[in-house]
Amino acid sequence: MTEAPAAVVEPPVNDVDPFAPEHLTTPEPLHNALREAGPVVRLSRHDVYALARYREVHAALVDWQTFQSAAGVGLANFRHSKPWRPPSLLLEADPPHHDAPRRVLREILAPPALRRLRAAWQPMADDLVDTVLATQGTDFDAFESLAKAFPLRVFPDAVGLGPDGRDNLLPYGNMAFNAFGPANALVQADAHRAADLSAWVNAQCARRALTDDGFGARIWAAADRGDLTHEQAPLVVRSLLTAGVDTTVHGLAATLYALAGHPDEWQRFRERPELARVAFDEAVRWQSPVQTFFRTATTDVEIAGSLIPEGSKILMFLGAANRDPARWNGPDRFDLTRDPSGHVGFGMGIHQCVGQHVARLEAEALLTALARRVERIELAGEPRRHLNNTLRSFAALPVHVRPVS
Amino acid sequence: MVVHNLLPTAPLQQHPSTVTLQVQDKTPVADGVVSLALVHPDGTRLPDWTPGSHIDLILPSGVTRQYSLCGDRWDPYTYRIAVLREDSGRGGSAYVHDQLMPGNLVEVGGPRNHFPLAPAERYLFIAGGIGITPLLPMIHQADVTGADWQLLYGGRNRASMAFLDELAASYGDRVQISPQDECGLLDLEAWLSQPDTGTKVYCCGPGPLLTAVEAACSRWPPYNLRTERFTAKALTEPVHRGPFEVELCRSGRTVTITPDATVLQALRQAGADVLSSCEHGTCGTCLTPVVEGTPDHRDSVLTEHERAANDCMLPCVSRSRSARLVLDL
Numbered sequence: 001m002t003e004a005p006a007a008v009v010e011p012p013v014n015d016v017d018p019f020a021p022e023h024l025t026t027p028e029p030l031h032n033a034l035r036e037a038g039p040v041v042r043l044s045r046h047d048v049y050a051l052a053r054y055r056e057v058h059a060a061l062v063d064w065q066t067f068q069s070a071a072g073v074g075l076a077n078f079r080h081s082k083p084w085r086p087p088s089l090l091l092e093a094d095p096p097h098h099d100a101p102r103r104v105l106r107e108i109l110a111p112p113a114l115r116r117l118r119a120a121w122q123p124m125a126d127d128l129v130d131t132v133l134a135t136q137g138t139d140f141d142a143f144e145s146l147a148k149a150f151p152l153r154v155f156p157d158a159v160g161l162g163p164d165g166r167d168n169l170l171p172y173g174n175m176a177f178n179a180f181g182p183a184n185a186l187v188q189a190d191a192h193r194a195a196d197l198s199a200w201v202n203a204q205c206a207r208r209a210l211t212d213d214g215f216g217a218r219i220w221a222a223a224d225r226g227d228l229t230h231e232q233a234p235l236v237v238r239s240l241l242t243a244g245v246d247t248t249v250h251g252l253a254a255t256l257y258a259l260a261g262h263p264d265e266w267q268r269f270r271e272r273p274e275l276a277r278v279a280f281d282e283a284v285r286w287q288s289p290v291q292t293f294f295r296t297a298t299t300d301v302e303i304a305g306s307l308i309p310e311g312s313k314i315l316m317f318l319g320a321a322n323r324d325p326a327r328w329n330g331p332d333r334f335d336l337t338r339d340p341s342g343h344v345g346f347g348m349g350i351h352q353c354v355g356q357h358v359a360r361l362e363a364e365a366l367l368t369a370l371a372r373r374v375e376r377i378e379l380a381g382e383p384r385r386h387l388n389n390t391l392r393s394f395a396a397l398p399v400h401v402r403p404v405s
Numbered sequence: 406m407v408v409h410n411l412l413p414t415a416p417l418q419q420h421p422s423t424v425t426l427q428v429q430d431k432t433p434v435a436d437g438v439v440s441l442a443l444v445h446p447d448g449t450r451l452p453d454w455t456p457g458s459h460i461d462l463i464l465p466s467g468v469t470r471q472y473s474l475c476g477d478r479w480d481p482y483t484y485r486i487a488v489l490r491e492d493s494g495r496g497g498s499a500y501v502h503d504q505l506m507p508g509n510l511v512e513v514g515g516p517r518n519h520f521p522l523a524p525a526e527r528y529l530f531i532a533g534g535i536g537i538t539p540l541l542p543m544i545h546q547a548d549v550t551g552a553d554w555q556l557l558y559g560g561r562n563r564a565s566m567a568f569l570d571e572l573a574a575s576y577g578d579r580v581q582i583s584p585q586d587e588c589g590l591l592d593l594e595a596w597l598s599q600p601d602t603g604t605k606v607y608c609c610g611p612g613p614l615l616t617a618v619e620a621a622c623s624r625w626p627p628y629n630l631r632t633e634r635f636t637a638k639a640l641t642e643p644v645h646r647g648p649f650e651v652e653l654c655r656s657g658r659t660v661t662i663t664p665d666a667t668v669l670q671a672l673r674q675a676g677a678d679v680l681s682s683c684e685h686g687t688c689g690t691c692l693t694p695v696v697e698g699t700p701d702h703r704d705s706v707l708t709e710h711e712r713a714a715n716d717c718m719l720p721c722v723s724r725s726r727s728a729r730l731v732l733d734l
Contacts, residue, residue, distance in 0.1 A: 112708075227521075341682060341684075346682070357692075
């Protein structure tokens, strides 16, 4: 940023509702239109500014000083309206309050700390794929049987949850990610059970509800060392439970969808299984499981000549940035020869997904297991989307496989 | 109003393991202490930091010196450090005082934070001399969050103590200045005799001060006292400045890493698939197992314990202390 005066131009205005079902189902046409309209577009329907080009989205993501998160990363502006739950200490916080929770969770979820999980998760992934092939044969729903089943098998244990009520995890995440959008039908559909789901999740964050060897216990141990307060600890556990399940499930589904729909890429991956992490990140770029997040301007800010007034909400289209032809060659192609590094599917800057290494580890285990046992995988029908205001989600992913003979 | 210049930040650039910054300003702030303002020559954002962080200043002689960031993190374009002339040193501070001038370029590594500020109801900050530097941004932060805090600041004499005016103007009574020639040694007993679970004590200064504070806090709960020795543990092993070799043990290839390239860049050129994201040593995406050799860890992800194990590294910023590294790639 500089103080240089620039001619202020009115950004193009569009009255589209990006949270309408047709755009949630197939976001690409809207993304293309927004990117082409200009670096900043005013969305009059929700009175927000939209960024859809990689350059602007990236710049806004890293600039926490100008684009704050503490006023909420959804449409609701916490300066004026009460959040539906106590705000997240990570996602919905700015420095300095953000520092300590972020540091604690980053160390707990850093790659070196995850190495013991790698050894445990690979046999579990192998076992899951074996069981699916043995019980369901060559045609099954890869969303239900793999993308959903595997994280639910490994992640709650890694956090240290008890055995009861785990079926609340996905509905809670679905509700939390819907809440970043407008109060539309998707939000209303869950209103009747919001209190129950929240109560269950909050109860799981207590120390006594957690095993003594998981991520949750390590968060509480950090509080015992004074790196967090004991009041902060349960909210940091809540962040794991909110952000760590649905995102991974739909990220894995996106990867399986991409590989099943691109037989050449599946072959390439089978020949070089070390591409598992690249495949996952390329799928995260290509599908962007987390489609959007908002920021709030802390001051009058000018982007490419357009003025965004202080206090405005800014909607960042991560999915559009991840397919910006100014940044990516052939952006609509799922391509394992591409280096997807730098995609904003996990965000960027101080709020970049703190659990990304856990997600990559889950993906690596599941994809490796699948590549060992399956020679070919292809789509056996149109995938069914589940609509969510923030997450690009699946409801079903029918596949046909040819097991290794 | 701020205007976004939209200059690319880290991930769009080919980042070497260090970044070359420019001295924008150099100001005496006490007897024998200058403060430097460092900016990127292109005006881009500098990597984010948190209070307690330090950067490495890599001087032309090859000497690396660590200095705490003592500026304003809400200004992402400027790092501020304060450097005490240490005549007994190896010439690092003398170079900064005598030769490094506004407009000059200097190589900088980091930032890294081994002295983070943890939340507390109350803070007691204890600074000895130039040890005030990491505490300055902590004090600002404690003030922003509305915590109750006090600063006890000792030094040889007033003229030798940096930032007195800044502290007095901003914080008034919360700051107690105790120059030794006026008040004698800091009366630690008076401040620390009553252990208080709600107070965290942050202390930075010369060794004897830290030892005295540790002794005075012996009855305090564990973890309430947090210290940093501003005379950074001497860099006994020099940072390897010349080229070194990296062997990829799975593929059997060997690449030579020249000073102008990162290990990550060289690995990619050799055809290895190493995923990365921030390319600044902060996100951990490119973590790679090390089979043989000693990495020169320059990231802010690994803990001290993990660094010491030397069994993994972040090739986007880290280099080698040994002539050869073997990576599990």
